[in-house]
Amino acid sequence: MNELSVSRRWVMGLYFTVLSFGIVFLHLLPLDTLPARWVMPDLLMGFAFAWAVRRPEYVPVLLLAVVFLMADLLLQRPPGLWAFLMLLTCESLKAQIGSLRVTGFPVEWLTVAGMILGVTLAYRLILSILLVEMPGFGLALMQMGFTILIYPVIAGVTHAFMGVRKSNPGDLETLGDRA
Amino acid sequence: MAKDRSNNYDYAGPLRRLLFVVLSLVLIAIFLVWRIDSPRVERFRLHVTDRIVPNFDWAMAPVTGTVNLLRDFQSYQRIAEQNQELRRELRKMQSWKEAALQLEQENARLLDLNNVRLDPRLTFVTGVVLADSGSPFRQSVLLNVGVRDGLVDGWATMDGIGLVGRISGVAQNTSRVILLTDASSRIPAIVQPSGQRVIVAGDNTAAPPIDFLENPDLIRPGDRVVSSGDGGVFPAGLLIGQVAADPGGRLRVRLAADYERLEFLRVLRSYGSEPVRDSAGVVAPLTLTEQVEGTASE
Numbered sequence: 001m002n003e004l005s006v007s008r009r010w011v012m013g014l015y016f017t018v019l020s021f022g023i024v025f026l027h028l029l030p031l032d033t034l035p036a037r038w039v040m041p042d043l044l045m046g047f048a049f050a051w052a053v054r055r056p057e058y059v060p061v062l063l064l065a066v067v068f069l070m071a072d073l074l075l076q077r078p079p080g081l082w083a084f085l086m087l088l089t090c091e092s093l094k095a096q097i098g099s100l101r102v103t104g105f106p107v108e109w110l111t112v113a114g115m116i117l118g119v120t121l122a123y124r125l126i127l128s129i130l131l132v133e134m135p136g137f138g139l140a141l142m143q144m145g146f147t148i149l150i151y152p153v154i155a156g157v158t159h160a161f162m163g164v165r166k167s168n169p170g171d172l173e174t175l176g177d178r179a
Numbered sequence: 180m181a182k183d184r185s186n187n188y189d190y191a192g193p194l195r196r197l198l199f200v201v202l203s204l205v206l207i208a209i210f211l212v213w214r215i216d217s218p219r220v221e222r223f224r225l226h227v228t229d230r231i232v233p234n235f236d237w238a239m240a241p242v243t244g245t246v247n248l249l250r251d252f253q254s255y256q257r258i259a260e261q262n263q264e265l266r267r268e269l270r271k272m273q274s275w276k277e278a279a280l281q282l283e284q285e286n287a288r289l290l291d292l293n294n295v296r297l298d299p300r301l302t303f304v305t306g307v308v309l310a311d312s313g314s315p316f317r318q319s320v321l322l323n324v325g326v327r328d329g330l331v332d333g334w335a336t337m338d339g340i341g342l343v344g345r346i347s348g349v350a351q352n353t354s355r356v357i358l359l360t361d362a363s364s365r366i367p368a369i370v371q372p373s374g375q376r377v378i379v380a381g382d383n384t385a386a387p388p389i390d391f392l393e394n395p396d397l398i399r400p401g402d403r404v405v406s407s408g409d410g411g412v413f414p415a416g417l418l419i420g421q422v423a424a425d426p427g428g429r430l431r432v433r434l435a436a437d438y439e440r441l442e443f444l445r446v447l448r449s450y451g452s453e454p455v456r457d458s459a460g461v462v463a464p465l466t467l468t469e470q471v472e473g474t475a476s477e
Contacts, residue, residue: 025235027313029243030320033441035360035383039315061195065202069209073224074231075313080210084203091199130214135316135362135383143315 012058012164016051019162020044020067024074039139041146044071045119046154048090049112053155054164056094064090078132085123089115101166105155113148120144221348229350232310232321239310247440303337303445304328309353318361318383319344320441325352333412335447341435342366342406342417343444356444359387359419359434367409368419368432373397376407379419379432386423386431400424404432414449 023043048068051059068083093100093115100108120140127134158164213220254261306322324330326349334346336356344358345366357364364381370389375397378390392398402422408415420434 024313025238028232028235028310029239029246030308030311030441031243031246032439033308033311033318033320033358034385034438035318036315061199061202065206069206070227073227076224076317076319077314078210079213079220079224080206080208084206084210087199087203087206132214133363139315 009057012055013060013063015162016047016059016063017067019047020071023047024071027075036139039143039146041150042143043147043150043154044068045086045116046147046151047158048086049093049115049151050155050158051164052090052093053097053100053108053112054158054166056097058164059090061087061091078127081126082123085119089119105152108155109151112151116144116148116151225348225350225353225355228321228355229325229353233323233352236309236323303447304330305443305445306354307443308441316362316383318358318364318381319347320356320358320444322354322356322444322446323352324446325349325354327351329448330354330446334449335406335414335417337417337445337447338436338441338443339445340418340437342419343436343438343441345413346446354446358438359432360385360438365390366413366419367407368404369407370398370422371403371405373402376409377404379404385438386425386433389422389430389432392430395430398422398430400430414447417447 026043027040044067048059048064052064065083065087068086069079071077072079072081072083093111096111100111120143124134124137124140209220304324306324306328308320309323310321312319322336330346330349332346332349336343336346342359344356344361344364346354347357348355359366359379359381360383361381362383364379364387366379368377368379368389369375370377370392373394375393377392379387380390381387389398389404400421400423404419404422406413406415406417406419418435420432420436423431423433425431
């Protein structure tokens with residue numbers, strides 16, 4: 001392991017933490033206390049997926065667990081369940097990274113869309129099995145659709161402005177990793 | 180090189196997988212504990228919120244302020260129309276003000292005549308809204324008053340005019356208010372003037388429907404809905420809103436409180452009313468045996 005890459009990993013981990021706190025902060029702003037007719041896409045999920053697909057080493061599993069558990073606690077969700085599902089999907093995305101690196105963005109989008117769909121359905125299924133009171137399905141579906149639609153934008157921002165890009169075999173940094 | 184890389188992966192793989200499994204189990208355990216013993220975990224959640232959210236206050240207040248300023252700015256475009264509208268309303272209000280003043284005087288006179296004493300303990304604490312629930316599926320706000328200010332679970336919260344919700348969860352410096360619009364909110368109420376007892380049940384829409392209504396024929400849109408105080412948790416007589424019928428014919432409450440701008444909320448201190456415990460005994464002359472016992476004890 002190279003000193004540079006280790007420190008970069010820490011910096012990017014910190015970056016992700018700040019990013020997620022920013023998103024949660026945005027959600028918590030008391031702007032609209034009326035019940036919403038439409039919902040924001042789940043940005044936190046989108047960014048977590050985009051980062052996990054591009055640079056799994058920047059979002060280690062421990063960081064993901066802590067961030068999503070905090071989000072669960074702060075955003076009044078049943079604590080633990082959503083975090084667990086996120087961990088599961090992010091890890092399975094990381095496992096597919098070899099094949100995703102070769103194929104283009106459409107395949108990545110399809111994969112992520114499938115994951116979002118699966119996660120939303122599984123979440124509601126588990127909650128309904130455990131008889132937890134749930135809000136209407138319409139809003140959840142809308143949020144899911146928005147998140148899938150906005151994923152290309154999230155991926156673009158991640159790529160262009162955050163500098164989180166897929167590593168190629170010839171990259172300086174990956175070389176540095178082994179140098 | 181490739182070999183080096185795979186070695187690296189093999190070294191990290193099992194550890195990483197172990198960590199993943201452990202973390203997953205921990206998260207599932209937290210979820211199950213929440214499902215089994217929800218109050219304890221909710222208290223923990225409140226403590227976490229209490230620690231974190233007030234720290235963000237310095238950033239939240241300016242951002243919220245700026246966004247609200249921009250929204251106000253949009254409404255400046257319609258300023259001429261609004262001015263006309265306000266003048267019209269003002270004229271209407273002046274006649275109402277006259278009526279209200281007369282009623283106030285009359286009320287004061289009647290209270291004086293009857294020697295009525297209002298409960299001196301019915302006072303309030305005012306709190307600032309720090310944050311909302313952060314999720315479109317839950318309707319609650321976080322206030323910056325808590326145990327420190329003597330708040331107790333279950334107290335009613337109002338804005339200047341109408342009921343907003345009830346305190347559900349207090350931490351040291353913050354407390355959470357479940358709004359009437361939340362899907363888990365149930366408030367016993369009376370519809371005036373027919374006096375029917377109903378439940379105002381939130382369902383995540385802006386106007387909560389009326390539940391457990393005995394006779395819908397006695398109720399008209401525009402009737403006032405006030406809290407009834409049934410169950411002893413909630414003070415009675417707080418204005419909730421007016422009855423309105425939605426296009427489907429279902430009766431709902433149009434809330435009196437201004438839910439678009441919840442900035443300052445009043446938390447009403449209520450220590451509950453004393454219940455009447457014993458049933459009425461018959462006041463009768465003592466029986467012979469009691470008289471004998473009475474003289475014997477003397």
